[in-house]
Amino acid sequence: MTVSTISPAAVRKSIVVKAPPARAFEVFTSGMGRWWPGSHNTQPSPITNVVIEPRVGGRWFSTHEDGGEADWGRVLAWEPPGRAVLGWQLNAEFQYDPDFITEVEITFTPQEAGTLVTLEHRNLERYGEAAERVRGMIDADGGWGGLLQLFGTEAEAAA
Amino acid sequence: MANAEQFFEALGDPTRRRIFEQLRSGPQAVVDLARIVPVSRPAVSQHLKVLKQAGLVVDAAAGNRRVYRIDPHGLGPLRAWLDQFWATNLDAFAAAVEKDETT
Numbered sequence: 001m002t003v004s005t006i007s008p009a010a011v012r013k014s015i016v017v018k019a020p021p022a023r024a025f026e027v028f029t030s031g032m033g034r035w036w037p038g039s040h041n042t043q044p045s046p047i048t049n050v051v052i053e054p055r056v057g058g059r060w061f062s063t064h065e066d067g068g069e070a071d072w073g074r075v076l077a078w079e080p081p082g083r084a085v086l087g088w089q090l091n092a093e094f095q096y097d098p099d100f101i102t103e104v105e106i107t108f109t110p111q112e113a114g115t116l117v118t119l120e121h122r123n124l125e126r127y128g129e130a131a132e133r134v135r136g137m138i139d140a141d142g143g144w145g146g147l148l149q150l151f152g153t154e155a156e157a158a159a
Numbered sequence: 160m161a162n163a164e165q166f167f168e169a170l171g172d173p174t175r176r177r178i179f180e181q182l183r184s185g186p187q188a189v190v191d192l193a194r195i196v197p198v199s200r201p202a203v204s205q206h207l208k209v210l211k212q213a214g215l216v217v218d219a220a221a222g223n224r225r226v227y228r229i230d231p232h233g234l235g236p237l238r239a240w241l242d243q244f245w246a247t248n249l250d251a252f253a254a255a256v257e258k259d260e261t262t
Contacts, residue, residue: 011242015249017256027256035255037247117252119245124238 010122017115021108022081024115028106029054029084033062042094043070052086054078060086071096076103083107088121102126169213174198175206179215179229186228188221214239 017024027035033049041047045064050072052060058075073096077085086104091097102123109116170176177196181187189207193200207227210216218227 009238011238011245013242013245013249015253017253019256024256028252031255035248035251037251040244040248117249119249121241121245124241127237 010120010124012118012120014116014118016111016113017117019114020081021110021115024117025081025084025108028108028117029080036062042072042090042096043068052084054080071098073101077105081108091127100126169209169215172206172209174202175210178203178206179210182216182227182229186226188224188226190224192227 019027029052032052033047036047036050038047042062043064045066045068047062048065049063050061051063052058052075054075056075056078058078059071060073060075061069061071063069071089073087073089075084076087077083084106086106087101088104089096089098089101091100102121105120105122107116107118109118170179174196178192181192181195189200189203192207193203196203198206207216207218211218211227214230216227217230218225220226
């Protein structure tokens, strides 16, 4: 039996915001702690801020109510106000892994209505190289098991 | 490639969710899956097709049978999850930018 290796396409998203690129870049990066959903947290302690050190090689991390910090990754490219590339070093279980890295590129392009913001999260095939950890995500209560329960609840509510 | 919408749709159906959960214990043939869900074998095949298109399962021929398993790398579901994750985040980001601009 042969099992083909799947190389997933990058996740690509875009949105137009009513602000100039410099402002959009600033809110996205130095203001990340103001908009990052609190539910997207790698730690038990609630997030107090999300910090991106504004330079290539800078850290990307969250700070928490208990005084702790949690690394997320590092800055790979820093070109305000047009572009930034962040190294996303959270594995499939949302734990920081210094030996694991995927790229998140964000671009800011001026438009008549404001700024077109695009986001690309790529190198997702690297998760495949950590297949055991992905398996963990599928099986964990907070992972796919939890999501499946959610689908169940929603399906019942819709019925 | 699967997107979040396909993913949600694929798992929004209770029978498909049941099939997917069954495959978590290991690869199975259509005929075996048909025994555990209250639908016909052709219906099971149809459900598996939807799960496959959503990137949740893969299939392979084993003799004259077709065996299904969860995507061995879990990348289909993972990608769909990340797709949803960034969509939520960008919406939150846009709301923050525009709130600033109007105050």
